[in-house]
Amino acid sequence: MARIIVVGAGMAGLAAAARLATRDNSVLVCEATDTVGGALGSWRYDDDLVFDTGAYTLTLPAAYRDLFIKTGSRKKSAAATLEDRLDLRPIDPVRRYLFPEGSRLDLPNASRGRLVAAFDEALGAGAGAAWLRVVDHGSQVWDAIRPALIEAPGAGGRELVRLLRTTAGRRALTPLRSLRQLASGWFATPGLFLLLDDYARQAGADDPRRAPAALAARVYLEQAFGAWRIVGGMHTLAEELGQRVLDRGAEIRYGARVERIERSASGAASGVVLEGGERIAADVVVAGVDQAVLARLLGGSAREHSYSAAVTTMCLVVDQADAPTMPHETVLLAENGPAMRVHVAAEQPSAWTVHIPATSDQQPEFDEVLGLLAARGIDVRGKARVAHTIGAADRAAATGVPGGAAYGPAVNSLRSALLRSPVRQPVSGLFHVGASARPGSGLSFTALSGWHAAELIRPRR
Numbered sequence: 001m002a003r004i005i006v007v008g009a010g011m012a013g014l015a016a017a018a019r020l021a022t023r024d025n026s027v028l029v030c031e032a033t034d035t036v037g038g039a040l041g042s043w044r045y046d047d048d049l050v051f052d053t054g055a056y057t058l059t060l061p062a063a064y065r066d067l068f069i070k071t072g073s074r075k076k077s078a079a080a081t082l083e084d085r086l087d088l089r090p091i092d093p094v095r096r097y098l099f100p101e102g103s104r105l106d107l108p109n110a111s112r113g114r115l116v117a118a119f120d121e122a123l124g125a126g127a128g129a130a131w132l133r134v135v136d137h138g139s140q141v142w143d144a145i146r147p148a149l150i151e152a153p154g155a156g157g158r159e160l161v162r163l164l165r166t167t168a169g170r171r172a173l174t175p176l177r178s179l180r181q182l183a184s185g186w187f188a189t190p191g192l193f194l195l196l197d198d199y200a201r202q203a204g205a206d207d208p209r210r211a212p213a214a215l216a217a218r219v220y221l222e223q224a225f226g227a228w229r230i231v232g233g234m235h236t237l238a239e240e241l242g243q244r245v246l247d248r249g250a251e252i253r254y255g256a257r258v259e260r261i262e263r264s265a266s267g268a269a270s271g272v273v274l275e276g277g278e279r280i281a282a283d284v285v286v287a288g289v290d291q292a293v294l295a296r297l298l299g300g301s302a303r304e305h306s307y308s309a310a311v312t313t314m315c316l317v318v319d320q321a322d323a324p325t326m327p328h329e330t331v332l333l334a335e336n337g338p339a340m341r342v343h344v345a346a347e348q349p350s351a352w353t354v355h356i357p358a359t360s361d362q363q364p365e366f367d368e369v370l371g372l373l374a375a376r377g378i379d380v381r382g383k384a385r386v387a388h389t390i391g392a393a394d395r396a397a398a399t400g401v402p403g404g405a406a407y408g409p410a411v412n413s414l415r416s417a418l419l420r421s422p423v424r425q426p427v428s429g430l431f432h433v434g435a436s437a438r439p440g441s442g443l444s445f446t447a448l449s450g451w452h453a454a455e456l457i458r459p460r461r
């Protein structure tokens with residue numbers, strides 16, 4: 001039995017902890033705040049309304065299905081699967097896009113036929129077929145990277161080079177082409193580029209002009225495996241996973257901010273030191289924190305990385321009398337720059353979470369936000385009040401992610417998309433999971449990084 005410390009109870013740390021505890025290790029999760037979920041985030045208002053303040057759409061739920069099955073109780077009667085624990089529903093439409101010139105697209109969930117019809121209606125004949133070219137290219141990318149890099153714990157630069165030596169790999173990954181270059185031969189309408197840029201930004205591109213063509217895989221994943229929500233809110237996924245960690249015998253200590261990762265005389269990770277000075281010894285340390293935090297915990301300074309965009313999040317309570325009926329997500333696409341997003345869960349129509357592109361020195365005003373919504377036909381002036389605001393600086397302080405970036409380090413090349421910080425770190429006994437580690441950001445990929453760590457830590461038989 002190994003003594004394992006997991007730093008951080010975000011989705012990656014919890015996923016690693018649940019799997020490692022299931023294998024009879026002694027697992028302690030040290031979490032700086034007083035709750036699980038990290039960037040997933042939630043905020044409770046008046047006991048009645050709970051706002052999801054971070055992630056709102058689950059793609060590739062198989063990552064969590066596998067996690068819940070593999071960490072379930074051995075007793076057959078135990079209701080252990082993801083669907084036993086949570087009410088997962090496909091979202092349809094996945095989201096509503098509002099284009100600057102006034103057209104509107106309701107993106108259907110996982111249906112090629114309906115997708116073509118919706119695109120043609122919103123953006124003109126041929127738009128649907130053009131978008132399917134991106135989806136199909138994304139399918140090729142996924143086929144190439146899934147076995148070689150995504151479902152291959154420990155894979156890295158060598159595997160990527162090997163993949164790029166094959167004709168199929170080069171054709172799929174088109175290493176020198178940007179996503180925009182890839183699509184330029186297919187797209188005849190500017191609206192499609194706005195949509196593509198939005199996917200790129202959601203996948204972590206700080207500048208969509210440099211986003212690698214391989215990000216088409218994200219478009220494909222959503223179309224192929226669907227977009228899902230959880231009744232009761234996304235935060236319940238973190239709560240269930242936190243409970244699973246406890247059920248498997250691990251411990252979660254809240255208010256336990258790790259200040260340093262200790263090293264033995266041989267240089268291997270040997271434990272952590274908490275704020276306040278308490279030392280806890282371990283055989284293995286799994287860092288479920290951003291790479292900049294990890295660098296600091298190791299006593300170094302973080303290498304300069306650019307990061308994906310940050311958002312300011314406003315939780316609005318909207319009076320329902322004459323209020324517009326909102327879909328799960330509405331995206332207000334902008335001509336130059338990131339979109340504003342509004343998230344409304346079907347069961348809580350008066351709780352709106354609005355994400356506004358922002359940096360720590362540009363806190364948007366409430367009236368300005370209502371004005372921007374009204375200008376796009378969503379007029380809740382006089383009906384809405386702001387109940388809570390989370391700025392980029394608040395997010396940075398809570399998670400340690402530089403600038404409060406929503407999607408971790410920026411993705412502006414094939415390398416930065418596929419070769420994030422390695423799960424097996426150069427320091428013996430140290431593993432890195434989460435949005436800045438491989439295979440990447442987002443709820444499902446961070447859960448996969450937890451699986452990578454558990455596989456690499458598994459004792460060799």
Ligand SMILES: Cc1cc2nc3c(=O)[nH]c(=O)nc-3n(C[C@H](O)[C@H](O)[C@H](O)COP(=O)(O)OP(=O)(O)OC[C@H]3O[C@@H](n4cnc5c(N)ncnc54)[C@H](O)[C@@H]3O)c2cc1C
Binds near residue numbers: 008289
């Ligand atoms: C506004 C927003 C919207 C998003 N929307 C989506 C979406 O729709 N779909 C999707 O899939 N993804 C979405 N994401 C991304 C997704 O939420 C993240 O990629 C994922 O939650 C990151 O998880 P993580 O475990 O890597 O890191 P984090 O969630 O950042 O967790 C790190 C944890 O470590 C703790 N910690 C930090 N430092 C220390 C320390 N020194 N000691 C102890 N604990 C520490 C933190 O408190 C935190 O709990 C969104 C993110 C944001 C911010």
